[in-house]
Structures are given as C-alpha cells and as structure tokens.
Amino acid sequence: MYSSKADGYETPASGFPVSSANQFYPSVGGGAAAFNVQSQAKVAWSTGLCNCCDDKSNCCVTCCCPCITFGRIAEIVDRGSSSCGTSGALYALICFVTGCPWFYSCFYRSRMRSQYSLKKSPCNDCLLHFCCEHCALCQEYRELKRRGFDMTIGWQANVERQGQGVGTVPPPLQGEMSR
Structure with a gap:
C-alpha cells in the first residue's frame, strides 16, 4: 500500500523512512507537507551528560x-517497530554474553541524534557509550521525555495520547530559535 505525496513522491504508507539517505517524515499536523530532518541545523541536547x-x-x-x-529508548527511537521488552532483553543478552552492551x-544514540538533529557532543557516540554507558542512557531518556514522550507507556500509547495516526512523529522540542 502506497500513499501519494503532493509532489508526486510515493512512500510506503507505514510512516517509516524509506532510505537513510533521504528521510522524510509526515509533518506534525498530518498534512501532505514533509520536511527533511537532515537539512535542519543541529541543536544541543536539552540536558547535560x-x-x-x-x-x-x-x-x-x-x-x-x-x-x-x-x-524504553529503543522502542521510541524505532517508532514502535521493536518492543521495549525485546530490545531490553537483547541488550541484557549482549551484556551477558559479551560484556559490551x-x-x-x-x-x-546515533539514530536518535539523526532523527532529532542533535549535536554530536561531547564526543563520538560509541566512545561516549563505552566510557559513560549509564550517563548516556539517562541523557537519551531525559531528551525523549522532554520532547513529550511518556517513556513508561511505549510508542503506540504515546501516539494515541498525542491524537495522531500511527507512524507520525510527536511534536519536536521547542527550545532555542534557530534558522
């Protein structure tokens, strides 16, 4: 099933990005207008590490x-395509088997930064998780929470709470004004 955009561009009706090179998401109002996340200016994290x-x-x-x-983070970043339990269990299994979750x-973290145009700070994502795993997870959790997500109810319940259709993105955090 495909949905047609106003400019003739067709995407799968799932609401998920079709390619990583050109990610389009429905606008907050649910209209035909779309925006390119990668062209937005990078913004700072709402809280420190x-x-x-x-x-x-x-x-x-x-x-x-x-x-x-x-x-909880993975379910929101994956937009409900993976459950909190599945992602958490896989994380625990990787931790148990390799000791390197x-x-x-x-x-x-990289996917989340890309989705919300966040700056890569204070360093590379893998280095940050290697050195400060718990702090990095807490920062990501807080960021999503400040963007309006109730982290305890999951993706689907957040979408329903926002009164939007499946596959849409809740409104972005309105912080500093930028061009």
Whole structure:
C-alpha cells in the first residue's frame, strides 16, 4: 500500500523512512507537507551528560538495570517497530554474553541524534557509550521525555495520547530559535 505525496513522491504508507539517505517524515499536523530532518541545523541536547540525577527514578533504574532504560529508548527511537521488552532483553543478552552492551546502545544514540538533529557532543557516540554507558542512557531518556514522550507507556500509547495516526512523529522540542 502506497500513499501519494503532493509532489508526486510515493512512500510506503507505514510512516517509516524509506532510505537513510533521504528521510522524510509526515509533518506534525498530518498534512501532505514533509520536511527533511537532515537539512535542519543541529541543536544541543536539552540536558547535560552528567545531569543523571535530574530524574532520580530513572537514574536508579538505569544504574540497577540499564536494559529497562535502553528498551524504553529503543522502542521510541524505532517508532514502535521493536518492543521495549525485546530490545531490553537483547541488550541484557549482549551484556551477558559479551560484556559490551555499549556496542549495541551507541547505534541507537546515533539514530536518535539523526532523527532529532542533535549535536554530536561531547564526543563520538560509541566512545561516549563505552566510557559513560549509564550517563548516556539517562541523557537519551531525559531528551525523549522532554520532547513529550511518556517513556513508561511505549510508542503506540504515546501516539494515541498525542491524537495522531500511527507512524507520525510527536511534536519536536521547542527550545532555542534557530534558522
């Protein structure tokens, strides 16, 4: 099933990007207008890497069981195509087998930065997850939470709560004005 855009460009009706080189997402209002995420100016993260205690409950959960935090992040970043439980279990399995869960989680940070046009800071995503896995997960969790997601209810419930159709993106964080 395909949906037609106003300019004649056809994409699968799933709402997911068709290619990584040219990612189009439906506009917030659900109209035919689309925007290219990659052409937007990069914005800073809403909180610092070491502000883990800003959300004390998530800080404790991440410290004791980072697979839960990772699973919640992955479900939102994947736009519901993977469940929190599946992603968290895979994270735990990778941690148990290799002892290197950062190798898996750093790719989700990269995807998240790409989706929300976030700056690569303070360093490379894989290096950041290697050195500060728990802090990086907490920062990603806080970022999604500040963008309007209720991290405990999952993607589908967030979409329903926003009153939007499946596959649409909740409104972006309105921080500093930029051109």
